[in-house]
Amino acid sequence: MASDDWMDGFVITHYIIITETDPVFAQDKKVKANGLEGEYREGFLFKEKTGVLFQGTGLTEAGEYITINWSKGGPKGRNTWFTKGVGGKWKSPVKWESVAVDPHVIPLGSRLEIEAYPGKKFLAWDTGGAINGKHIDIFLGATTMSEGKAYGRKKSRVRILK
Structure with missing residues (x-):
């Protein structure tokens, strides 16, 4: 061509890359997630069409990138495994x-x-x-x-x- x-x-x-500090997650409770230490805003991780499950990668309030751990089977709702780093x-x-x-x-x-x-x-x-x-x-x-x-x-x- x-x-x-x-x-x-x-x-x-x-x-x-969705940010945990996005105002849409401001009122969300913090929850634990498979593969990650600490707690993160629930919508940031799991919200349909906006969370890390949909976007693939997120930037936490602490400034760390997290992504879906594809070696553990990819998105499985609240049973999804995450890892640190940027997806792609x-x-x-x-x-x-x-x-x-x-x-x-x-x-x-x-x-x-x-x-x-x-x-x-x-x-x-x-x-x-x-x-x-x-x-x-x-x-x-x-x-x-x-x-x-x-x-x-x-x-x-x-x-x-x-």
């Missing part, structure tokens, strides 16, 4: 550079341009369970849900750079 060949029809979304199937993601892709559409390791973000270059470093076909998920780093949602969904052309 020539570097000037734009591909149409991509959906661009954005993923984050290929490499640790880099804010506003890493993107998750469907490797059947864009090969992992590809450098990309996304027309919706002129002047920025991205690297296909990850995959995701909900990333299928012409869908690219841009990593925004550790942030609140409201900040992450503010970027919304976009349609854009994409090209693979040489």
Whole structure:
């Protein structure tokens, strides 16, 4: 594919590392979790569509990253095992550079341009369970849900750079 060949029809979304200090978890009780010492806000770990179980990785109030321990079987609700560190199937993601892709559409390791973000270059470093076909998920780093949602969904052309 020539570097000037734009591909149409991509959906661009954005993923984050959820923060335990996010105001949506402020009233949550603290609970223990498999594989972790100490206690963490319940919603931060387990809340549907916002917690570490959904986002994959979280930043604790103490400034430590935690992620799902995939070697212990992945997400299993409150029986999920966690470990310290940052998730990502290929490499640790880099804010506003890493993107998750469907490797059947864009090969992992590809450098990309996304027309919706002129002047920025991205690297296909990850995959995701909900990333299928012409869908690219841009990593925004550790942030609140409201900040992450503010970027919304976009349609854009994409090209693979040489």
